[in-house]
Amino acid sequence: MSTSEQGWVQIVGIGPGDEALVTPQVQAALAEATDAVGYIPYVERVAANPNLTLHPSDNRVEIDRSRHALEMASEGKRVVVVSSGDPGVFAMAAAVFEAVEHGEAAWRDLDIRVLPGITAMLAASAACGAPLGHDFCAINLSDNLKPWELIDKRLRLAAEADFAMAFYNPRSKSRPEGFEKALKTLKDACGDNRPMIFARNVSRPDQTIKIVPLQDTTPDMADMRTVVLLGSSQTRIITRDGAPIVYTPRSVAG
Numbered sequence: 001m002s003t004s005e006q007g008w009v010q011i012v013g014i015g016p017g018d019e020a021l022v023t024p025q026v027q028a029a030l031a032e033a034t035d036a037v038g039y040i041p042y043v044e045r046v047a048a049n050p051n052l053t054l055h056p057s058d059n060r061v062e063i064d065r066s067r068h069a070l071e072m073a074s075e076g077k078r079v080v081v082v083s084s085g086d087p088g089v090f091a092m093a094a095a096v097f098e099a100v101e102h103g104e105a106a107w108r109d110l111d112i113r114v115l116p117g118i119t120a121m122l123a124a125s126a127a128c129g130a131p132l133g134h135d136f137c138a139i140n141l142s143d144n145l146k147p148w149e150l151i152d153k154r155l156r157l158a159a160e161a162d163f164a165m166a167f168y169n170p171r172s173k174s175r176p177e178g179f180e181k182a183l184k185t186l187k188d189a190c191g192d193n194r195p196m197i198f199a200r201n202v203s204r205p206d207q208t209i210k211i212v213p214l215q216d217t218t219p220d221m222a223d224m225r226t227v228v229l230l231g232s233s234q235t236r237i238i239t240r241d242g243a244p245i246v247y248t249p250r251s252v253a254g
């Protein structure tokens with residue numbers, strides 16, 4: 001990507017919530033920016049700054065928001081596009097590049113950078129041990145942008161391959177039945193009682209971590225503020241006084 005003294009776009013991840021988990025690189029971008037665009041609750045997390053104009057927008061307008069950011073950068077503004085967690089994980093980085101690919105030719109010459117952040121599944125994994133300590137996959141359970149049949153297929157194949165799994169966007173008011181179907185598929189495909197971890201508001205003052213045997217899980221255990229982790233068949237629980245530790249060993253016997 002080219003560099004320029006003119007406008008730029010930096011697509012930044014502000015982590016799962018705790019200010020201590022915002023990288024110094026992202027803090028520097030926020031300090032230099034003239035404009036910030038993003039989903040309302042994420043833009044609200046950006047500290048007030050008299051030199052920074054905030055452009056909060058509603059959910060599901062990612063491409064419009066991306067085009068707005070690219071237009072402002074073309075006019076010489078220094079624009080941050082704000083995502084929670086990491087901007088490359090079910091977030092704005094891919095949306096901005098989709099807008100670049102299908103947008104004005106001049107946008108390809110803009111200085112566009114992606115600044116990583118700590119994604120929810122890694123913060124959740126750290127909060128309970130190391131359940132993603134061996135091979136794992138991440139699946140977005142929302143069927144807003146893909147058919148449910150594809151989600152179901154990926155769940156079955158991930159279980160067959162014995163991946164640990166991380167599930168984003170597990171359950172919302174507009175999609176109450178999806179997580180119920182996902183649990184049914186997983187209980188059937190895994191067939192055992194490996195631990196499922198419901199990590200809600202990770203790294204925030206009201207963080208909760210619940211570890212539940214897969215066959216005992218119920219759909220109401222997750223909402224849109226929850227990232228759900230599922231161990232592989234190898235995942236272990238170390239009991240002790242206080243919270244147990246969940247981990248997946250680094251090796252699998254041949």
Ligand SMILES: C[S@@+](CC[C@H](N)C(=O)[O-])C[C@H]1O[C@@H](n2cnc3c(N)ncnc32)[C@H](O)[C@@H]1O
Pocket residue numbers: 016017083084085086087088089090091118119120121167168169170199200201202203204223224225226227228
């Ligand atoms: C649109 S995705 C954005 C993911 C984000 N880019 C990331 O890397 O974490 C939103 C989903 O991320 C998960 N999530 C984000 N922040 C979270 C947090 N602090 N605690 C638990 N889950 C979180 C939830 O599953 C939520 O429904």
